[in-house]
Amino acid sequence: MFLGRFDHVLDDKGRLAIPARFRAGLQDGMVITRGTDRCLYLFPVSTWTGIASRLDALPMGDPNARNLRRAAFAAAEPADLDKQGRVVLSERLRKYGGLESTVAVVGMNSYIEVWDLPAWEALEAQVEEQGDVIASHMSGQF
Amino acid sequence: MFLGRFDHVLDDKGRLAIPARFRAGLQDGMVITRGTDRCLYLFPVSTWTGIASRLDALPMGDPNARNLRRAAFAAAEPADLDKQGRVVLSERLRKYGGLESTVAVVGMNSYIEVWDLPAWEALEAQVEEQGDVIASHMSGQF
């Protein structure tokens, strides 16, 4: 599973080194797409196919559903690890995520999120202020 | 399958370069036809035959079904990739899609859509206005 946060550098070719611990789960390829709050999602293909089939099931008679489906598929980009364990993030994805140079690669258990580092740190600080909320969500679960 | 968005130029001969990643799925030929919302659909032949047989199965006693069938078959045009991986879009199809010079070629998983770029961008902006609709549709799915 994908756990932990890693700060990596995006080079001028748009390449991002995937943390070594995450690579095994991405050997068969991955799909990178836009996530919530200006981050990027990075799914193993096996996970993506499930998402894709649910998108395919959307009713084509509904205009909103049609456009949602279009946006979702258009934003998705297949990718593979190179021999050094990196992926190329397209110009478009980088722009969406506001990725400049240093990014946070965050394991989200079943998938991976990629954040511009300043944005991630701001989010982290914000969450820290709300410590009680998190604690209340976790109580009685372990 | 077909994923991602690519901005390509339509030359004065009406030729459109198919993104290299899409070509493998179209080697055996394709069928281009009118899509919803003024875009073009581009199906691999194998996918098209399924659609065609469903159209064939429509009840010929029903006037609506008859006309749907007529419109669907009349709009469809077979095409092949040339040696450079391009297809020629007929005058009629270009006019229907309002294709001027730059178009968006969008992978829709099982088929491909072709949009006039300004129209596509308008659609994208519209979807974005609806907030994280995409994310909410994907959330709870992985």
Added chain:
DNA sequence: GGGAAAGTGGGGATAAGTGGGGAATATTGT
């Protein structure tokens, strides 16, 4: 401390996207 692996950087070969010329085929007009 030594070895291996991880993260980072850069250069060269190859393919992708685009434009244009010319031969073969079809279309039009006299």
Added chain:
DNA sequence: ACAATATTCCCCACTTATCCCCACTTTCCC
């Protein structure tokens, strides 16, 4: 029917981006 014009298709050429490989530095681990 024949010539003139237009259309389609195939091939070649250029520019830019992408991919693949090699190499260096730092960190981690034994």
